Amino acid sequence: MKNTTTLLVIEPDTSDAVIAEQAEQAFAQNTHLSVLMIGDTPVLPTYAYGMPMYGNVAIPENWAQTAASTRNALVERETEIKAVLDRGGASADVQSLLCATMDIKEIVATHARICDTAYIPTGPEGLSDSMRQAAHGILFKSPIGLMLNASPSKPAPCVFIAWNNSDTVAKVVHVALPYLVEAREVIIACFDPTTTKAHTGEDPGTDVAAWLSHHGCNVTVTQFPTGGQEVAACILDRAKEQGADLVVMGAYGHARMMQAVFGGTTRSMLDQTDQPVLLAH
Numbered sequence: 001m002k003n004t005t006t007l008l009v010i011e012p013d014t015s016d017a018v019i020a021e022q023a024e025q026a027f028a029q030n031t032h033l034s035v036l037m038i039g040d041t042p043v044l045p046t047y048a049y050g051m052p053m054y055g056n057v058a059i060p061e062n063w064a065q066t067a068a069s070t071r072n073a074l075v076e077r078e079t080e081i082k083a084v085l086d087r088g089g090a091s092a093d094v095q096s097l098l099c100a101t102m103d104i105k106e107i108v109a110t111h112a113r114i115c116d117t118a119y120i121p122t123g124p125e126g127l128s129d130s131m132r133q134a135a136h137g138i139l140f141k142s143p144i145g146l147m148l149n150a151s152p153s154k155p156a157p158c159v160f161i162a163w164n165n166s167d168t169v170a171k172v173v174h175v176a177l178p179y180l181v182e183a184r185e186v187i188i189a190c191f192d193p194t195t196t197k198a199h200t201g202e203d204p205g206t207d208v209a210a211w212l213s214h215h216g217c218n219v220t221v222t223q224f225p226t227g228g229q230e231v232a233a234c235i236l237d238r239a240k241e242q243g244a245d246l247v248v249m250g251a252y253g254h255a256r257m258m259q260a261v262f263g264g265t266t267r268s269m270l271d272q273t274d275q276p277v278l279l280a281h
Contacts, residue, residue: 001178004116005032006152007144009108009134012039012077016084018121023088025151033092035081036111038130039074041098042067071098104130105137112142117152117175117278126271135270139251139281145175148269150246150276157184160244162235163205164190168250172280173208176248179278181215187242188212188221191234232268236275244275251279 008022019035026033078096085092099107112118118138120131127135138146150156156179163169173180180186193204205221212219226234239247251266269277 001116001153001155001182002029002031004029004152004178005034005114007108007112007115007118007138008033008035009118009120009131009138010035010037010081011128011130012037012074014121016080019081019084020088022119022121022151022153023085023090023092025153026090026092027088029153029155031090031153033085033090034111034115035085035092035094036108037074037078037081037094037096038104038107038134039070039096039098040130041100042070067098074098101130101133104133105141108134108137109141112138112144115144117145117147118142119147119152122148122273124273126273132270139279145172145278145280146251148277148279149273155179155182156246156276158187158242158244159183159185159246159248160187160189160235160239160242161208162191162247162249163188163208164193164250165204165208166250168252168281170208170250172248172250172278173212175280176246176278177215179246179248180212180217183246184218186212186217186219187244188219189235189238189242190221190223191231192226193223230265230268232265232272235265235269236272239275247275247277249277249279251281 006026010019022033025031074096078094082094085094097107120127120135135146138144159176159180161173161176188205188209190204204223209219209221224234224238235247235249247269249269252264266279269279
């Protein structure tokens with residue numbers, strides 16, 4: 001949104017068209033783009049690993065050359081990206097890093113802590129393994145939200161909140177507040193709510209609706225049955241029916257390990273490539 005900083009996490013093969021689109025949106029909203037390009041560190045061949053007590057590690061003679069070539073290619077790509085951003089007129093800075101997959105979460109989280117929102121471009125098949133690690137770093141190790149499938153600088157006239165009165169969802173609503181106050185319509189959607197005081201209250205969604213109304217939001221509260229449908233699919237279907245420009249929902253409301261093994265709503269939302277979504281944990 002206006003006068004904010006967006007962390008744009010990309011890979012070297014992210015297209016100029018995608019970067020240019022983000023630059024245009026950022027320029028229109030006076031948003032600063034902090035671009036972080038992550039490249040994969042060349043992996044040592046399997047035969048290079050060894051144990052000192054049984055002999056020295058054998059590193060191929062051309063490995064250092066391969067690593068240097070990879071780094072040089074990343075620097076060249078960084079120069080190209082700076083040129084794309086300059087043409088778009090956006091305020092921006094660009095950093096490029098080679099790192100192992102295991103380090104991506106920490107590196108991205110460190111950058112995210114001094115930004116307002118993060119955005120990761122989604123390819124036709126969803127997020128790559130490296131970008132999924134980046135997403136987890138943003139969600140679990142930083143205080144900001146992650147936007148997918150739409151520029152964080154782009155206004156959303158109709159916002160659809162998947163509400164269940166949990167701490168995770170409450171956080172993402174606070175993160176999304178700048179979008180909510182500028183939206184034409186905010187829909188509080190409760191799916192299969194348990195209408196008791198111990199769970200979502202006797203009238204689910206009305207408490208958060210009242211709070212958002214004090215901010216000047218035009219809010220409606222709706223309850224939807226899932227009818228046995230997966231929650232993610234139900235959210236996407238109902239959001240489309242309502243003409244939502246943005247879905248706001250909590251990420252990993254259940255145990256992360258369980259969701260990693262069995263899937264889950266968050267994983268489905270990370271995999272889909274059509275509906276703009278803002279996630280926070």
